[in-house]
Amino acid sequence: MTTDTETTVRTAVAAGADDMVAGLVEWLRIPSISGDPDHHPDVRRSAEHLAQALRDTGFPTVEVWETAGLPTVFAEWPSDDASAPTALVYGHHDVQPVTPLELWEHPPFEPTIDGDRLHARGAADDKGQVWFHTLGVRAHLAATGRTSPAVNLKLVVEGEEESGSPHFAALLKEKADRLAADVVVVSDTGMWSRETPTVCVGMRGMTDGQLDLRGPSGDVHSGSFGGAIRNPLTELARLLAALHDDAGHVTIDGFYDGVVELTDEERALIAKLPYDEQAWLVNARSDTTYGERGFTTLERVWARPTAEVNGVWGGYTGAGHKTIVASEGHAKVSFRLVPGQEPGDIQRKFETWLGTVVPPGIEWAMTWYGPGVRPCVTPLDHPALQAVTRSMAAAFGTDVLYTREGGSGPEADLQDVTGAPVVFLGISLPEDGWHAPNEKVDVSLLLKGAEAAAHLWADLARSLPR
Amino acid sequence: MTTDTETTVRTAVAAGADDMVAGLVEWLRIPSISGDPDHHPDVRRSAEHLAQALRDTGFPTVEVWETAGLPTVFAEWPSDDASAPTALVYGHHDVQPVTPLELWEHPPFEPTIDGDRLHARGAADDKGQVWFHTLGVRAHLAATGRTSPAVNLKLVVEGEEESGSPHFAALLKEKADRLAADVVVVSDTGMWSRETPTVCVGMRGMTDGQLDLRGPSGDVHSGSFGGAIRNPLTELARLLAALHDDAGHVTIDGFYDGVVELTDEERALIAKLPYDEQAWLVNARSDTTYGERGFTTLERVWARPTAEVNGVWGGYTGAGHKTIVASEGHAKVSFRLVPGQEPGDIQRKFETWLGTVVPPGIEWAMTWYGPGVRPCVTPLDHPALQAVTRSMAAAFGTDVLYTREGGSGPEADLQDVTGAPVVFLGISLPEDGWHAPNEKVDVSLLLKGAEAAAHLWADLARSLPR
Numbered sequence: 001m002t003t004d005t006e007t008t009v010r011t012a013v014a015a016g017a018d019d020m021v022a023g024l025v026e027w028l029r030i031p032s033i034s035g036d037p038d039h040h041p042d043v044r045r046s047a048e049h050l051a052q053a054l055r056d057t058g059f060p061t062v063e064v065w066e067t068a069g070l071p072t073v074f075a076e077w078p079s080d081d082a083s084a085p086t087a088l089v090y091g092h093h094d095v096q097p098v099t100p101l102e103l104w105e106h107p108p109f110e111p112t113i114d115g116d117r118l119h120a121r122g123a124a125d126d127k128g129q130v131w132f133h134t135l136g137v138r139a140h141l142a143a144t145g146r147t148s149p150a151v152n153l154k155l156v157v158e159g160e161e162e163s164g165s166p167h168f169a170a171l172l173k174e175k176a177d178r179l180a181a182d183v184v185v186v187s188d189t190g191m192w193s194r195e196t197p198t199v200c201v202g203m204r205g206m207t208d209g210q211l212d213l214r215g216p217s218g219d220v221h222s223g224s225f226g227g228a229i230r231n232p233l234t235e236l237a238r239l240l241a242a243l244h245d246d247a248g249h250v251t252i253d254g255f256y257d258g259v260v261e262l263t264d265e266e267r268a269l270i271a272k273l274p275y276d277e278q279a280w281l282v283n284a285r286s287d288t289t290y291g292e293r294g295f296t297t298l299e300r301v302w303a304r305p306t307a308e309v310n311g312v313w314g315g316y317t318g319a320g321h322k323t324i325v326a327s328e329g330h331a332k333v334s335f336r337l338v339p340g341q342e343p344g345d346i347q348r349k350f351e352t353w354l355g356t357v358v359p360p361g362i363e364w365a366m367t368w369y370g371p372g373v374r375p376c377v378t379p380l381d382h383p384a385l386q387a388v389t390r391s392m393a394a395a396f397g398t399d400v401l402y403t404r405e406g407g408s409g410p411e412a413d414l415q416d417v418t419g420a421p422v423v424f425l426g427i428s429l430p431e432d433g434w435h436a437p438n439e440k441v442d443v444s445l446l447l448k449g450a451e452a453a454a455h456l457w458a459d460l461a462r463s464l465p466r
Numbered sequence: 467m468t469t470d471t472e473t474t475v476r477t478a479v480a481a482g483a484d485d486m487v488a489g490l491v492e493w494l495r496i497p498s499i500s501g502d503p504d505h506h507p508d509v510r511r512s513a514e515h516l517a518q519a520l521r522d523t524g525f526p527t528v529e530v531w532e533t534a535g536l537p538t539v540f541a542e543w544p545s546d547d548a549s550a551p552t553a554l555v556y557g558h559h560d561v562q563p564v565t566p567l568e569l570w571e572h573p574p575f576e577p578t579i580d581g582d583r584l585h586a587r588g589a590a591d592d593k594g595q596v597w598f599h600t601l602g603v604r605a606h607l608a609a610t611g612r613t614s615p616a617v618n619l620k621l622v623v624e625g626e627e628e629s630g631s632p633h634f635a636a637l638l639k640e641k642a643d644r645l646a647a648d649v650v651v652v653s654d655t656g657m658w659s660r661e662t663p664t665v666c667v668g669m670r671g672m673t674d675g676q677l678d679l680r681g682p683s684g685d686v687h688s689g690s691f692g693g694a695i696r697n698p699l700t701e702l703a704r705l706l707a708a709l710h711d712d713a714g715h716v717t718i719d720g721f722y723d724g725v726v727e728l729t730d731e732e733r734a735l736i737a738k739l740p741y742d743e744q745a746w747l748v749n750a751r752s753d754t755t756y757g758e759r760g761f762t763t764l765e766r767v768w769a770r771p772t773a774e775v776n777g778v779w780g781g782y783t784g785a786g787h788k789t790i791v792a793s794e795g796h797a798k799v800s801f802r803l804v805p806g807q808e809p810g811d812i813q814r815k816f817e818t819w820l821g822t823v824v825p826p827g828i829e830w831a832m833t834w835y836g837p838g839v840r841p842c843v844t845p846l847d848h849p850a851l852q853a854v855t856r857s858m859a860a861a862f863g864t865d866v867l868y869t870r871e872g873g874s875g876p877e878a879d880l881q882d883v884t885g886a887p888v889v890f891l892g893i894s895l896p897e898d899g900w901h902a903p904n905e906k907v908d909v910s911l912l913l914k915g916a917e918a919a920a921h922l923w924a925d926l927a928r929s930l931p932r
Binding site: 206208209210215220221222223227229231234236242284286289290292301309313315317323324325327330332336359360369405407435 | 684763796901
């Protein structure tokens, strides 16, 4: 049964759809690759382009905030209801690199519409999901007859998310008063599938770094010295192998201390999803699953902490052979974290563990890539999450289920600075090609995103405590 | 007590010393780097230069043998004693690359004499040790009053030893009749020290190759998939870690089958060497020794088989971080072999072992760098070894001890093709800088080499069975 409100919102979104898509296409033409210094002028252009679009949408305050790196766009549209709660939307306007270019079927920065699909770098991650909010707030006003949103609406759209948000935490602290909010709405995630709309309830945290081992002070001949000194590549292998036990548990002392275990309800909700292992394996480019004993695949990637080796190198790696005992071995190691774990604590525990497993004759050094990112999970009974759930259900006309993201983002920083809960409003699909060639988004889902946003601002005004 | 023969040989060597050094200096100017295609014309020039020098020495037959790669020089000087045994000297005229050039104190191809030291690439490895034979045979004739050597003397000096002798085995087979010999004398090794002259009695064999593991068909996001699929870098670490047990033994099933253990006499002879662990560690660029339990350092590098990781790579290895589960992991692995082991057998056993340790979800492939090199050890009681021992003792005026080489060379091929035992006549020192910047040789030791050769040809004529 479709309600009047649903019909009104849908009609308003449909009326603005063509303009919304046309505007997004123009924005997608800007190659705002934050990871490539040659494209930094484009990231700045992207910020200005978005700022102008938000002014055109009606936001009375729009600012481009400079950082030590690339700019963030901030917009604010106060409600005329003095006691209205404040919602802060988070997204980003920078995009991933596009190499290898030859794998793209459409040029990444020449947006192409093919039926329901809009092909371009950034179409789903994250420009499309930022842009639908321009239509969402207009539809909210049209459907409610208001001239300002029912909530105080703020947007913060950063320009370095694809580069690890190196300056975002500092900016959040600097601008804490401007960013004050009762709820943070992150639009930078996806849904289970077109047929199974879902709301994400959390992301894992992460901390990662580089481990350097050193044995001999220079490479030595493996015939003359091999077998009589420690080989740093063998020692690297031993410690990486020792990171997990036979049951797939991480062996670092205290690694699981404080980990919040899944409740029976949470496990049941995950089990309700129409999980298809073969389909999952296609996305994982793998033939078989493997992981921590006692957990399903979805539980492993969403709700369990992990230790992963992201890269290794050392010794002779060229063509042919060079029989040496190498001086150095290196590994990139990352830890995904779940509620109850703190990145800094895990860093300390890993270093303590290294101290116990690295043998005499081998020196080690661990360099962390920053302080790490905390995990972020919203309780299922939180009013803001309930509001998002209702809004997605209204937009899609069906029940919605819950997912999590195995990945990590700056959500915990947003949560800390605002003191507000974080909820996720995202409409991208697993097959949208984030970070890969041939990224696309479904235009019909962008419109559903706009509908859900329109519902959400009205719902939050009703349901959040005042 | 110096014998008359020793005095006569020494006088003859001293008389020819200046000419010998002058000739060697000219040869060392030729940058015969077989590993660099730009220098292949120089390797050919080096072969012609040596051939002319051997003709000038008096060898009636001197030929430059072309191969599919770079040329080998062959020379033959028959004895006028029809029943004389035949000795075949092996060496090589190509040299190692010279990078990093900035570390050389003297230009590598502008030979410099500084007191007793002759600095140049190839001074010790191996041009100097080939060249002293030109003086050695002349001194032999002068000391014995002969016009031809007491043995049928042959030299085979290859041009690709520093590139792994890729065409030498085929050449040996093709020229087997020309190379027929009763003993092979390898002049491409060193001694324990200036104060402790030694004879090498063997080298380890070797087989090596590249191991490739594949997990996902492409890199995947470690947040989305990590912890729920096999990580090929973790699996690589596990199998490299599993190559040895806690006692440092190689765990490959059957790896030690047939290994000829050191006799008490051999262990005692090794223990007689004035081994200085601190000095050994300086050469090993290491702080501490480590290896197979139950063996000394020298036993480990000379007489025990090993498995070593020479290189590893896979996943993200650039600056900063990229949180992926990589598609592929790679390692270069080498095995040093001792008598009783066959490279082909070890290759099969390693592959069988891989089949048992690589888990489902990971594909593996092993590519061997050729058939490998067999170990080569001469029994202490062999008449040819006794002759070399006496000749070295005569040249140095002191007892000589025995060493082995941990490295590997084409000696086993020489042994197979000729059916003759291999003995080693080398005078280089551990500090001569083989394969490193600032290679040098002691001129006084080149003269000792010439003396030892002069004694050896007379001794072999007496002591080898006819």
